[in-house]
Amino acid sequence: MIVVMRPTATDAQVEKVRQVVEEHDLEAFVSVGQERTVIGVVGTDLDRVAHIGLLPGVESVIRVTQPYKLASIEHHPTRTHVRVGEVDIGLGAGLVIMAGPCSVESREQLMQTARVVKREGARVLRGGAFKPRTSPYSFQGLGKEALDILAEARAATRLPVVSEVTDPGQVPLFDDYVDLLQVGSRNMHNFVLLRAVGQTQKPVLLKRGFGATIEEWLLAAEYILSSGNSNVILCERGIRTFEPSTRNTLDLSAIPVLRERTHLPIVVDPSHGTGQRSLVTPMALAAAAVGADGLLVEVHPDPPNALSDGDQSLGFDDFGTLMDELRRMHFLPASAPGPIPAAPEPGLTVGALRHRIDAVDGSLADLLQERTRLAIAVQRLRDPDASSHDLHREEELLSRAGASEGPMTRTELVNIFGSILRASRSAQRRTMRQEIPE
Ligand code: PEP
Ligand code: MN
Secondary structure: OEEEEOOOOOHHHHHHHHHHHHHOOOEEEEEEOOOOEEEEEEOOOHHHHHHHHHOOOEEEEEOOOOOOOOOEOOOOOOOOEEEEOOEEEEOOOOOEEEEEOOEOOOHHHHHHHHHHHHHHOOOEEEOEOOOOOOOOOOOOOOOHHHHHHHHHHHHHHOOOEEEEOOOHHHHHHHHHHOOEEEEOHHHOOOHHHHHHHHOOOOOEEEEOOOOOOHHHHHHHHHHHHHOOOOOEEEEEOOEOOOOOOOOOEOOOOHHHHHHHHEOOOEEEOHHHHHOOHHHHHHHHHHHHHOOOOEEEEEEOOOHHHOOOOHHHOEOHHHHHHHHHHHHHOOOOOOOOOOOOOOOOEOOEOHHHHHHHHHHHHHHHHHHHHHHHHHHHHHHHHOOOOOOOOOHHHHHHHHHHHHHOOOOOOHHHHHHHHHHHHHHHHHHHHHHHHHHOOO
16 A cells, blocks of 8 residues: 655654554555655555545555455466366366256256256256345245255266355255355345355355445455355356346456456356346357356246246257357367267168268258359349349248258248358359449
């Protein structure tokens, strides 16, 4: 801390500042300049002289170190990782996906979700047991019964489990059931709870308070760290701003800011961060791109009928698509091919079936090129100044494609033909630009 004296400060006023600093077991280094005097204050508890700016002759007080210590990058210049069950989160561990329902609603719902998210590549299972709902009339969670169900899912899938603890009295109970204690956004300032989770050695997922600054969030982490628990993971889950289009404003700039200030691992929750299913995948990808160590995603077997947060929960297909996208962009490793299963049809091995698929793909590519050549030939015969796509024929094509029988759904086929038509029109336009001088 640096105390800057006014140019008019007297020697007695400088001496008084030095005296107050030393009375509080801190050291004072007085430096007399031509214009003014500055006093460097050094020690661990600078808060003891928080009032020093009020002394006569003091112009300003500048803090040069962060108010949090154990959480700071100065304290620990290399990033840390935290072990949750058998899963590392943080430095060197790659992106870890935590997924599951907002609330545990039934044994069947959780077991089914646990199996699906595990198959898709999630490494930690989430499920709320005690729900801190905004309204006292909303579903409050199944409580202890949910913890029993989570324990069963953990045993069946071997996924470690994260669940929210809402009361210091629950901590011993959670110790037996949960691998990662979540402190929710509404409890980030609950210092009694922070101290209680700080007195265990269980990893803690500390969500950002929806009205908290990054500094307040790191000070909340400091409560846990200074109580003796060094296993803290931060979770950005959106903050409240003036923007009503999303449930919260997911503050992704917090991730690089945190990287400059703290060594702790950082997870992003795009579900609570946006509140809308359609926004979860894009923001999850963006979070991975800005360097999140993990993602916390709500997944439900039947989102429209979920007892909590259905609007922001991904169904199983959407979650599978998110995981595919994360792999396609290399945020997650490609899944290992695994052992080749036995032949599904007598006489046809997996190798032979894949060979046939390659041949079909080759023919599809050739057919698409042929289709585009024909479309270009049509374009050459058409009035170049008229936009004369035959929309009626295109609609017929889409409905014919959608009606064809097979394992693909109508929506999947219509999406593919939509892409073919768009690509074909691009090829037509390109040809016309090249052939007709402007
Ligand atoms: C949750 O993850 O279930 C939850 C309640 O989140 P938050 O504390 O971020 O609102
Ligand atoms: Mn939720």
